[in-house]
Amino acid sequence: MSQSDAAGGWKTRLSVLGSDVHESLRLRIDLAQLEAKAAAADVRRLTVGMAIAGALGTVGLATAAVGAADALDGVAGLTTSGWLAIFSVVIIATGAVVGTAAWLRFRREFVGLEETLEELREDARWLGEILGAKESQRGEPETTDNSGG
Numbered sequence: 001m002s003q004s005d006a007a008g009g010w011k012t013r014l015s016v017l018g019s020d021v022h023e024s025l026r027l028r029i030d031l032a033q034l035e036a037k038a039a040a041a042d043v044r045r046l047t048v049g050m051a052i053a054g055a056l057g058t059v060g061l062a063t064a065a066v067g068a069a070d071a072l073d074g075v076a077g078l079t080t081s082g083w084l085a086i087f088s089v090v091i092i093a094t095g096a097v098v099g100t101a102a103w104l105r106f107r108r109e110f111v112g113l114e115e116t117l118e119e120l121r122e123d124a125r126w127l128g129e130i131l132g133a134k135e136s137q138r139g140e141p142e143t144t145d146n147s148g149g
Helices: 005-071 080-109 114-137
Strands: none
Touching: 005 080, 005 114
16 A cells, blocks of 8 residues: 555545534534523423413412401401501512522523533544644654753
């Protein structure tokens, strides 16, 4: 096998490797786009569900609080307004706790694009290692500092 045949074989292999890497990156980007669309759909569903639940909960709790305050008028020396104030504080505190818990759970469970981005980082590191190995195989002279300092 002549030297030109060997060089042509390496060029072909490198060309195939480049095509394979390009295809791999394209597929990963396509996957990332699909995952982004799925994540956006999940967030939209969460937003709609939370909005509906919030509206229904607000109306239901307000109605229940007014009814309970009216029924308790005069109990423990409190008027309807006093009972409404107490119920309002309890409802607001409960809403804050439930909302915070829902947000924390969402943050903990939402994966989004983390896995795909990590795979792309690994591909980039791998490609960097491959290209670094090719540079060192070319036999380029290493530079050394002979300045004596």
